[in-house]
Amino acid sequence: MPTETLQDAAPKGRALQPAVSPERVDKIGAAAYRIRHHALNMGEVQGQGYVGQALGAADMLATVYGDQLRFKAEDPHWEARDRFLLSTGHYAIGHYAALAEAGIVPVEELETYGSDDSRLPMSGMSTYTPGMEISGGSLGHGLTIAVGMALGLRYQGSPARVFNFLSDGELDEGSTWEAAMGAHHHQLGNLTAMVDINALQADGKTDTVLRTEPVTEKWESFGWYTQRVDGNDVGALLAASDNAAAQAAAVGRPSVILCDTKVGRGVPLLENREKAHFMRIEEHEWQTCREQLTAGYEGKASA
Amino acid sequence: MSTTTEAPDTAAAAAAAATAAKPKLKTSAMIASFADSGQKTFNAPFGHALVKAAQENDKIVGLTADLGKYTDMHIFAQAFPERFFQMGMAEQLLFGAAAGLAETGLVPFASTYSVFAARRAYDFLCLDAAEPNLNVNIVGGLPGLTTGYGPSHQATEDMAIFRGMPNLTIVDPCDSIDIEQAVPQLAASDGPTYLRLLRGNVPTVLDEYGYTFELGKAKVLRGGNDVVFISSGLMTMRALQAAKALAAHNVDVAVVHTPTIKPFDAETVLKEINTDRLAVTLENHSVVGGLFETVASAVVTAGLGKRVVPVALPDQFLDAGALPTLHDRYGLAVDRIVAKVLAELG
Numbered sequence: 001m002p003t004e005t006l007q008d009a010a011p012k013g014r015a016l017q018p019a020v021s022p023e024r025v026d027k028i029g030a031a032a033y034r035i036r037h038h039a040l041n042m043g044e045v046q047g048q049g050y051v052g053q054a055l056g057a058a059d060m061l062a063t064v065y066g067d068q069l070r071f072k073a074e075d076p077h078w079e080a081r082d083r084f085l086l087s088t089g090h091y092a093i094g095h096y097a098a099l100a101e102a103g104i105v106p107v108e109e110l111e112t113y114g115s116d117d118s119r120l121p122m123s124g125m126s127t128y129t130p131g132m133e134i135s136g137g138s139l140g141h142g143l144t145i146a147v148g149m150a151l152g153l154r155y156q157g158s159p160a161r162v163f164n165f166l167s168d169g170e171l172d173e174g175s176t177w178e179a180a181m182g183a184h185h186h187q188l189g190n191l192t193a194m195v196d197i198n199a200l201q202a203d204g205k206t207d208t209v210l211r212t213e214p215v216t217e218k219w220e221s222f223g224w225y226t227q228r229v230d231g232n233d234v235g236a237l238l239a240a241s242d243n244a245a246a247q248a249a250a251v252g253r254p255s256v257i258l259c260d261t262k263v264g265r266g267v268p269l270l271e272n273r274e275k276a277h278f279m280r281i282e283e284h285e286w287q288t289c290r291e292q293l294t295a296g297y298e299g300k301a302s303a
Numbered sequence: 304m305s306t307t308t309e310a311p312d313t314a315a316a317a318a319a320a321a322t323a324a325k326p327k328l329k330t331s332a333m334i335a336s337f338a339d340s341g342q343k344t345f346n347a348p349f350g351h352a353l354v355k356a357a358q359e360n361d362k363i364v365g366l367t368a369d370l371g372k373y374t375d376m377h378i379f380a381q382a383f384p385e386r387f388f389q390m391g392m393a394e395q396l397l398f399g400a401a402a403g404l405a406e407t408g409l410v411p412f413a414s415t416y417s418v419f420a421a422r423r424a425y426d427f428l429c430l431d432a433a434e435p436n437l438n439v440n441i442v443g444g445l446p447g448l449t450t451g452y453g454p455s456h457q458a459t460e461d462m463a464i465f466r467g468m469p470n471l472t473i474v475d476p477c478d479s480i481d482i483e484q485a486v487p488q489l490a491a492s493d494g495p496t497y498l499r500l501l502r503g504n505v506p507t508v509l510d511e512y513g514y515t516f517e518l519g520k521a522k523v524l525r526g527g528n529d530v531v532f533i534s535s536g537l538m539t540m541r542a543l544q545a546a547k548a549l550a551a552h553n554v555d556v557a558v559v560h561t562p563t564i565k566p567f568d569a570e571t572v573l574k575e576i577n578t579d580r581l582a583v584t585l586e587n588h589s590v591v592g593g594l595f596e597t598v599a600s601a602v603v604t605a606g607l608g609k610r611v612v613p614v615a616l617p618d619q620f621l622d623a624g625a626l627p628t629l630h631d632r633y634g635l636a637v638d639r640i641v642a643k644v645l646a647e648l649g
Contacts, residue, residue, distance in 0.1 A: 125434075133406070134406075134431070135430055135431075135435065138426050138430050140395070141426075141427060141431055143399075144395055144398075144399020144402075144403070144427065144431070145399045145400070145402050145403040145406065145431055146403060147399070147403060148399060148400030148401060148402060148403020148404040148406070148407075148411075149403035149404070149406055149407055151388055151400065151403070152364075152404040152405075152406070152407030153407050155385070155386070155409070156407060156408070156409075174395070175395035175427070178393035178395055178396035179393075179400075181393070182393065182396045
């Protein structure tokens with residue numbers, strides 16, 4: 001059983017990691033751009049989909065897959081891999097794009113998204129897709145499974161880390177907080193939660209559906225190493241990830257990175273559209289979306 | 304005895320007076336023993352079986368949700384503290400984490416009361432353990448009517464809830480022999496399982512019948528020409544007792560024990576049912592969705608026009624009270640079984 005105390009493992013007072021280099025930011029920014037591009041293409045083929053969420057979370061996904069996770073693209077079941085658990089099954093469109101970016105799923109397969117017999121169903125499932133660790137979708141499950149995985153990996157002497165991607169809507173679920181307590185109790189220092197706070201859920205804005213704020217204080221009070229960043233700022237995401245990685249340990253504090261994101265990020269047409277859980281995009285608009293995405297990315301890159 | 308001379312001279316009043324004469328039984332501790340006095344028992348068979356299995360299989364781990372002592376998991380926790388995980392009173396976490404442990408190649412046994420596993424954590428068991436067909440073993444205490452604490456703790460419909468879950472194996476053991484032999488087989492079988500736990504001093508019954516537990520198999524414990532009992536769980540013990548009692552009435556009763564409810568050994572059971580004998584199912588569960596309906600669907604599917612008589616709990620929320628009182632009230636007691644069979648035979 002763990003012997004190190006929480007206080008020993010706490011990162012407070014520890015120097016932050018050196019500043020993130022511009023090269024790393026550019027590399028992950030480019031990956032995020034490609035993930036967004038894949039997501040728009042998938043959305044167009046399907047004629048619908050959770051494109052808004054994929055665009056909003058693209059920077060988080062690019063950071064994890066491009067900078068943090070240890071994996072072997074050709075061997076998704078490699079035993080020593082870090083685990084990335086997508087709790088929000090409907091974000092699968094973004095996750096598939098990230099898996100393609102990571103080389104785990106062929107890019108050309110993305111166009112099968114949501115089609116009959118595809119390995120890429122609308123809601124993510126572990127039994128369908130290589131690299132998909134769990135079947136998300138029933139919200140509030142991911143963090144409970146992550147607790148078990150982190151316990152199991154530690155018990156078997158694996159240094160692998162476990163990342164759980166969840167949404168602010170999932171903070172409505174009591175099971176998320178059961179798991180938050182469990183992770184702290186068992187001192188799962190190799191567990192990192194990433195919460196996409198887009199302030200939107202199925203029935204409307206989060207603060208009108210079930211108020212979850214103050215989110216930072218909640219996680220802190222549950223004993224987690226808590227950081228809150230602009231989830232569409234790659235540099236901030238990398239710095240927060242470095243901080244989390246620096247304090248990761250077999251026995252220690254679990255960490256959470258709270259990421260404020262914008263639905264539809266990178267495509268002004270969608271950023272400015274009335275926010276909706278399931279965003280409507282007309283047939284003729286997809287090309288406009290891609291052009292706006294590219295213009296924005298190239299404008300930023302050349303700036 | 305105070306005879307109430309003013310009361311109307313009815314059978315009901317007489318019965319009430321007779322009841323008043325006896326001291327009322329008290330609801331005992333949470334987990335009342337259903338062992339008869341003087342019966343051979345074995346203490347904590349599940350806990351000891353899990354320890355034994357874990358000595359041979361280093362992948363086995365144990366979890367509980369603040370009910371280690373009440374599910375005999377504490378025996379395992381004492382033997383393998385580093386392989387035991389206390390998850391607190393958080394059943395969704397318990398089973399989500401069990402699935403996560405199984406994802407890493409371990410073989411978790413996760414215990415709580417059946418009501419909490421079935422009613423409270425179903426979604427987690429269904430999607431996190433059963434859909435990916437993980438070797439997650441659910442251990443549910445207080446199955447059916449094994450506590451007098453009322454509907455909050457009486458899992459009278461646990462099998463009805465769980466039978467609809469694809470991939471899940473359901474085992475309803477009769478006694479300490481069944482549990483001892485089932486545990487290693489549950490660990491060895493792929494996919495999720497649900498064990499209806501009997502804990503504490505559990506009767507030892509089946510050793511007299513040359514019986515061995517085989518996952519997925521029903522066993523004929525005794526033959527008989529007039530009646531065939533198809534039973535599971537602790538009701539197999541009652542079925543055997545009722546069969547002996549019925550012999551005194553010159554009624555010859557066969558007993559078929561079917562501890563695996565799913566997948567169901569329809570072949571063995573239908574062979575026994577497809578005779579001229581009176582067929583009776585006996586289960587410690589609601590008449591809805593348990594053994595009776597499992598048998599009934601097998602009978603209908605096979606096209607047998609055969610009547611089957613259920614001995615089961617009624618489709619209602621049951622009373623609180625002392626277990627012997629309740630078993631008698633709801634028809635699980637041996638005397639009630641005997642009376643029902645005699646009435647059926649006319």
